[in-house]
Amino acid sequence: MKSLYLLFILIGLSASSWAQNDFVTKSKPIPRLKIPAISPDKSSNSTAFPSMNFSSSIFDTPLNPLETLKPNTSSFQIGEDNSKFGAEKEKFANPGDVYVEKLKQDFKGEGNGDSRIFKRDQSFGEIRTKSEYVKIVYRDHEYVDGDMIKFLVNGKIVIPQIILDASFKGTTLGLEKGFNKLDFEALNQGSSGPNTAEFHVYDDKGTLLSANRWDLATGFKATIMIIRE
Numbered sequence: 709m710k711s712l713y714l715l716f717i718l719i720g721l722s723a724s725s726w727a728q729n730d731f732v733t734k735s736k737p738i739p740r741l742k743i744p745a746i747s748p749d750k751s752s753n754s755t756a757f758p759s760m761n762f763s764s765s766i767f768d769t770p771l772n773p774l775e776t777l778k779p780n781t782s783s784f785q786i787g788e789d790n791s792k793f794g795a796e797k798e799k800f801a802n803p804g805d806v807y808v809e810k811l812k813q814d815f816k817g818e819g820n821g822d823s824r825i826f827k828r829d830q831s832f833g834e835i836r837t838k839s840e841y842v843k844i845v846y847r848d849h850e851y852v853d854g855d856m857i858k859f860l861v862n863g864k865i866v867i868p869q870i871i872l873d874a875s876f877k878g879t880t881l882g883l884e885k886g887f888n889k890l891d892f893e894a895l896n897q898g899s900s901g902p903n904t905a906e907f908h909v910y911d912d913k914g915t916l917l918s919a920n921r922w923d924l925a926t927g928f929k930a931t932i933m934i935i936r937e
Contacts (some may be wrong), residue, residue, distance in 0.1 A: 845878030
């Protein structure tokens with residue numbers, strides 16, 4: 709019995725040995741791939757990434773120096789102390805307040821703020837001339853605030869209402885022989901008071917005969933007498 713077992717073992721070992729030899733004989737090694745080395749082209753300065761060609765008209769159009777941005781002319785600048793920026797706006801939120809405040813100060817300086825000084829007629833004397841007519845011009849010599857006057861000659865209304873502006877405007881007046889009394893009556897005192905005006909009188913040759921100013925309360929007059937010889 710032991711002999712039979714030994715025989716089977718020998719047969720098994722022989723079969724295993726043949727199978728091994730057959731596998732070794734039939735197997736072949738896989739040859740190693742030969743990859744050719746890539747040598748850089750020394751004649752070219754090209755980089756690893758190809759260059760991009762921008763053909764857009766934005767890049768092709770040259771910059772016009774006249775189209776450069778204008779510098780910022782604002783007074784607000786970086787680096788300056790801007791803690792007081794806008795302080796004037798807070799002080800006078802309405803720009804008209806500055807104007808009104810100025811008028812109050814100027815009015816207070818005339819007559820020490822006492823409006824009674826303007827409640828009287830003003831006379832500018834008399835002038836003599838041989839001219840047949842005179843030219844009279846007038847304007848508001850202070851701030852333009854809507855002052856209006858009425859123009860009378862010898863008690864008769866010539867112009868019922870004149871609004872005084874900053875620039876001169878006027879009229880030509882034919883003179884009667886003898887006395888010609890010219891009255892300028894204040895119809896109001898504007899927004900600040902009093903009624904303020906400057907007037908010039910020229911003869912028919914353009915010679916200045918008189919130049920005066922008035923400061924009147926409403927209803928009062930400035931008068932000048934022109935005597936035609």
